[in-house]
Structures are given as structure tokens and as C-alpha cells.
Amino acid sequence: MNKFLILILSAIVFAGNQSTQAQTNSLKEAFKDKFLMGVAINRSQINQANKEEIDLITSQFNALTAENDMKWMYLHPKQDEFNFEQSDKLMELAEANDMFVVGHTLVWHSQLAPWVFKTAEGDTIDNAELTNRLKNHISTIVGRYKGKIKGWDVVNEALAEDGSYRKSPFFKIGGESFIENAFRFAHDTDPEAELYYNDYNLINADKRDGAIRIVKNLKSKGIKIDGVGVQAHWSLNEPSIEEIETAIEMYAATGVKVMFTELDISVLPSPWEKSTADISTRFENSPTMNPYPESLPDSVQTQLANRYAEIFELFNKHSDKISRVTFWGLHDGLSWKNNFPIRGRTDYTLLFNREMKPKKAYHAVIQTVED
Template structure:
């Protein structure tokens, strides 16, 4: 009996050593031969206000996206005023840590400055005037970061759920051509930057087909588009792995890269029948919609880890088609899903908890590479 214990003891010690080494493996190291691992950062992180957060960003990720600071209302608040302070700091942070930078986003109907569609006397501007404003906006911003920002979400969320064009002021004034113009202006300002179309619910057949129509239309006219950004605001059950895989294959067949640009997995019940990211919608909070205010049960932690594992196994399978995976937030405490679509909820969507410690989901994602 004593001899048996002596024989297995080295095995147990070796096993423990492997576990500690595995925990030290970072996301960017684990996936370095597959695709970029990115994170969206807020203003405080761009300003490096919390050293622990800065260290976590630098150690785990190799791509950066500004969560809000490069949207029109912040970077171009008045017609002749551009504010590059925060985006300059984003680029500095990325360059310091050898990170890929994504400019998010150039043309989007939300978080706009109030002057964009109005003349000096308050009337709605013409299509010609709109094109001029879009050109100035894109040419100035992209030109300012030529060679320093690697890629741009040129147009964001231009589709309705049925795949038709969203009836935003951009579309009502400029028709579908505003998308073509935006990509042309971005390419002219920095021919070396990658250009993407970005949207949510791009796994559903109708909206997926709408995005493919945009891609094919641009390509048919010789207008540069390098990738499609699939905002992966998903849940524990939707969309299915099969539907995600179908979308990856169909987007790839158009000749563009596939990016999963805003990945988070909500563990909370949804007031909708399907996940979405329409920031204009909200619902009332109640205990049924906020079941885990004091912490996530271990059984749900396991569910979340399993879901991330299934997703990343699929991503690994199609890593030749995928350019980047970006998490929408650094840790659970910063996830926008704590307040959307119901304010005041407690969600647990990301790989790091509120104390910035790796969760079961983190280890599950790392293990997909080791497996």
C-alpha cells in the first residue's frame, strides 16, 4: 500500500503544476495562431485610471476598440469641432502594447451630434449637404489617424430585422448610397486601413442576407470592404451553434473576413423572444428579470462556461475565416448588459468577474485551444 502511494504521488504533483501553468496562459497567447482577441474599453480605461484594469487589458488582449469615445457625438460634437483627445489616448495605449486598433464607429444613426441633419435655420438638409458632412466627418477622422488606426467600423447598424434598410435619417435623406459613399470616403482617407460593416443579429437569416446584400453591392461597384462585424450579444441558448456556423460560412463566401465584434453572453431572462442590441429600447426591472443580484449560482457559471466553450470550439474550427473576436467590456461590472434592456440588473456576461478574476468561462475558452 505504501509503495502504491509512493508511485502515484509524483503524478499528482505534476498534474497540479500543469493546472497552475494553464491558468497563466493568456487569451492573446492562446489564440495567437488563430485570430486577434480584442476588448472594448471605456473612457476610464483609455485614461488608464485603474492600473489593475490597464494591466489586465495589456496582458490578455491584442486588439482595442473604444466603447463610446469615437462615436460621432463625442469626436465631432459641432460642425467645425473635432475632439481627438480620447482617441489619441486610445491609440497611445494600443501602440504602447503592440495592439491592433479598431475605430468605432464612423456612420451610425445613434449617439449622433444634434447638428448632423439640420441646416442653420433648423430645416432638414439635402442629400448633397449630407454627403458633404459625411465626407468631412470621415475624411477628417480617418485622415487624422492614417497609418495608426488599423481598421474602421465604417457603417453601423444600417439594417432592420427583416434585412431591409433601416429608415434612419441617413437613409431617408441619402438612400442606400450613403453606405457606398461612407466606404469610399474612408478608403480615400486611408487606403491601408481595413473597412467593415458592423451590425447586431447578423446570424438571423433575414438580417444576414441583408448584410450579404450590402457586401455584394459594394464589391460589385469596386468599393473596398474587408470584413463584416457580427455583434455577438448572445444568450445561453441563442443563437444556435448551427446558425452561427452557417453565417460564418456564408459571409466568408463573399470574400470578406468575419469578425465577432461585441461578444458577451447574458445569463438573464430576456423580455424579447430573441436577443437584440437596439439601444433605443428599455423595459421595467422586476425580481423575475433580475434573478441573481447577489451572485451567480455555480450551476449557472457552469452553463456560461459550457456556452463559451461551444462558441470558441466553433471559432477555432473556422479560424481561417475569422479575423478577430472582441469582448464588449473587460469584466462583468462594466458590461452594458447590466443596464440593457432593463436598468439596474446584475448580469455576468464576460470572462472576468467584478473583481477582475478569471471565471470558469475563461478557463473553458482557454481549454478549447489546448484541446
């Protein structure tokens, strides 16, 4: 065999190997030198009820967030009662597969237990009692997983859309000190854990500036905060890449890590002028609002893939500032966007389809690293 033919055959084999590698590569492997790749998992997955789902989770991702089971109403349903059954199972899954766990979330105005703001007589508690309850809640939960859960969403969604503080019961009773106390109590309980502020629409200028104000206020008082979690519930067109990049740079300039904590991209028309993730909001279903009830046209699959690609090209560019990207759900069939803000719609927001097969968007995301 002459040398020229050997070179051609070698090139073909090499190209074939490269192609196979690209097809079989996982998200966590592709981005291992950039940032963690995470996924939010539901109770069925925490209980490992579906082996195919667990295999996909553990092969593709290296960070886990409980979609619901670590929220107050589940972990602390009564004042004198904690329920760690599901969170312990989550830890077992993570530890068996060497996965980073995000504790989501310690303090949030939604999905609370009904006792949180009330006395035994049904009156509203005062700030001193709220502080005591926050301390007990946070120190008990963080203490149980000290050294195991290395990152906590300490406070979730404490801002209104204009960047002012949301007028939640936490704020009405405790003012902004409830945020300061929450971070203090978490740090005192586990000084090594990373502590995050998490919210939606943090790309929008007013809310972005509000989050930066929280970071600067905590830092000015010597209170530990390590990162800002940007809930990335986005669409095919919004926010713009320029807006996302500006936010990354501005958050990083405060000295904290940036995380994209709840990434999904809706392909459906929005009933709002501005996007939101306020779970209390609902609209009526209609054929106009649910244009793809059976399947997604290939042209829209391509749009989704291109959108994910441009987002991850930006993430790669700023991987020195970004520590984690977490998808909010494993596959399209489990996306919360199928029912929000309009119940009964069919959306296609994630990288895996309802049969748990990788979509064009998955390959587009991988390709941003291969390129």
C-alpha cells in the same frame, strides 16, 4: 534512483508545468495563432485611471475598441469642431502595448451630434450636403489616424430586422448611397486600412442576407470592404451553434473576413421573443427579470462556461475565416447588459467577474485551445 522512478518524477514535473501554463496563459497568447482577442474599453480605462484594469487589459488582449469615445457625438460634436483628446489617449495606450485598434464607428444613426442633419436655419439637409458632411467627417478622422488605426467600423447598424435598410435619417436623405460613400471616403483617405460593416442580430437569416447584400453591392461597384462585424450579444441558448456556423460560412463565401465584435452572453431572462441591441428599447425591472441580484449560482456559472466553450470550439474550427473576437467590456461590473434592456439588473456576461478574477467561462475558453 532507478530509471522507473525518474520517469515517474519527470512526468509529474511535466504535468505540473503544463497545469501552471494553462492557469497563467492569457487569451491573446492562447489564440495567437487563430485570431485577435479584443476588448471594448471605457473612458476611465482610456485615461488609465485604474492600474489593475489596465494590467488586465494589456495582459489578456491584443485589440482595443473604444466603447463610446470614437462615436460621432464625441469626436465631432460641432460642424467645425473635432475633439480627439480621448481617441489620442486610446492610441497611446494601444501603441505602448502593441495592440490593434478598431475605429468604432464612423457612421451610425445613434449617438450623433444634433447638427448632423440640420441646416443653420434648422431645416433638413439634402443629399448633396449630407455627402459633403460625411466626406469631411470621415476623411478628417481616418486621416488623423492613417497608418495607425488599421481597421474601421465604417457603417454601423444600417439594417432593419427584416434585412431591409433601416429608415434612419442617413437612409431617408441619402438612400443606400450613404453606405457606398462612407466606404469610398474611408478607402480614399487610407487605402491600407481594413473597412468593416458592423451590426447586431447578423446570425438571423433575414438580417444576415441583408448584410450579404451590402457586401455584394459594394464589391459589384468596386468599393473596398474587408469584413463583416457580427455583434455577438447572445444568451445561454440563442443563437444556436448551427445558426452561427451557417452565418460564418455564408459571410466568408462573399470573400470578406468575419469578426465577432461585441461578444457577451447574458444569463438573465429576456423580455423579448427575439434578442436585439437597439439601445432605445427599455422594459421594467422585476424579481423575475433579475433573478441573481447578489451572485450567480454555481450551476449557472457552469452553464455559462459550457456556452462559451461551445462557441469558441466553433470559432477555433473556423479560425481561417475569423480575424477577431472582441468582448464588449472587461468584466461583469462594466457590462452594458446590467442596464439593458432593463435598468438595475445584475448580469454576468463576461469572462472576468466584478473583482476582475477569471471565471469558469474564462478557463473553459482557454481550454478549447489546450484541447
